[in-house]
Amino acid sequence: MCRVNVLLIGSGAREHAIAWKLRQSPKVDRLYLAPGNAGTLPVAENLDVSATDLPQLAEAARRVKADLTIVGPEAPLAAGVVDYFRTEKLPIVGPTRAAARIESSKVFAKELMQRHGIPTAGFRVFTSPSEAKRYVESHSVPFVIKADGLAAGKGVVVAQTKAEALAGVTDMMERRAFGASGERVTIEECLTGPEVSVFALTDGVHVAPLVAACDYKRIFDGDKGPNTGGMGSYSPPEFWNSALADQVMRTIIQPTTRAMAQEGYPFQGTLYAGLMMTPTGPQVIEFNCRWGDPETQALMPRLKSDLLDIYLAIANRTLDKVAVEWRPEACVGVAIASAGYPGDYQKGVPIYGLENVDRDLMVFHAATKMQNGQVVTDGGRVLTISALGKTLTEARQVAYRGVAQIRFEGAQWRTDIAERAVASTL
Ligand code: AMP
Ligand code: GLY
Secondary structure (H helix, E strand, O other), rough: OOOOEEEEEEEOHHHHHHHHHHHHHEEEEEEEEEEEOHHHHHOEEOOOOOOOOHHHHHHHHHHOOOOOEEEHHHHHHHHHHHHHHHOOOOEEEOOOOHHHHHOOHHHHHHHHOOHHHHHOEEEEEOOOHHHHHHHHHHHOOEEEEEEEEOOOOOOOEEEOHHHHHHHHHHHHHOOOHHHHHHHOOOEEEOOOOOOEEEEEEEOOOEEEEEEEEOOOOOOOOOOOEEOOOEEEEOOOOOOOOOOHHHHHHHHHHHHHHHHHHHOOOOOEEEEEEEEEEEOEEEEEEEOOOOOOHHHHHHHHHEEEOHHHEEEEEHHHHHHHHHHOOOOOOEEEEEEEEEOOOOOOOOOOOOEEOOHHOOOEEEEEOEEEEOOOEEEEOOOOOEEEEEEEOOHHHHHHHHHHHHHHHOOOOEEEEOOOOOOHHHHHHH
């Protein structure tokens, strides 16, 4: 068998989960992470290269003789890492910068959906704050106001009153709370219904069977408190079924991948659709151009197929030739965060109990590092503890057993991940 060297760009729990899964492939020889974290050390070699430094990444790929580079986060994709590697004749899989606009520009994504009749909330685009305010004054609430560019999930205001809507416009467009992302904003109709993250692996032409997960964005139980990068996830959602998967494939995923190919920027990689199950059917809230975090930590344990085979098939446009199969088991992932997150927090806090975690648990590191032989915290979200189970109830119990085995000062986590799903399936 011909074994390959793989370079994976990124350093979060999502990348640890992808690395963990890649390591199980007999075809992967050496696995490198740029830059990785303390958790990826047992499965890969960490390279001291920033995930957004394109020339250094290309240099590292050449140095380690990577046969394939895979990209975790959106920032390098939006910066054009795929185009850069292709110019340098380095093998890489992922969406080009033009295709990554499906995430990096909300206006691009909304206009694409509008042109191709893909269900999404009605919207208007504004480049002038006074026009945006006039629109708010003359229409009825609620509205959703979004800054155009990447804003780490924070450039969105769901306004229930005109005062909130006007404050959102002022913050984004005049105070530039999200920098240049506030040059253009969209004001959207407010949709209602349960949210679901749907993932479609595609080579630009073929699309693999969909998989779905739910995530939890707020810091506190009961969806209270400020937004975070994601505090936990579970898969599959209790309301997900094959009829719904077919409907999402037919009305959203296939028209989107076809539209992107037709318009000259075929999407190769993981197309992530954030959907709302409205009373009139699934509608797109947003698209992302990569796997979700924390959803990936609840998905990789469910992936039965060889992840390297899948990536090679995406790169070669032969995704119809490989099986992409998901185990029927449920998976629950609970994030553990530093005290104070998503506000200010300390780094360098020692983490205890990692070596004693039960073997049926997966501990995916998000922000950790080694300091004098001790694993310490190195960011806001520190770890995700994931567990499989025959049912969501079982997976949830095992995951929380793991959470209780790990300790660091000020550690905080939500106690209600997958709780509503468990309650509704009893
Ligand atoms: P986004 O960054 O576009 O995913 O938006 C962040 C969150 O805002 C979503 O997860 C939704 O909960 C909410 N949201 C975004 N757009 C809408 C909409 N059109 N209607 C209702 N809620 C929305
Ligand atoms: N789960 C949210 C994100 O990955 O953007």
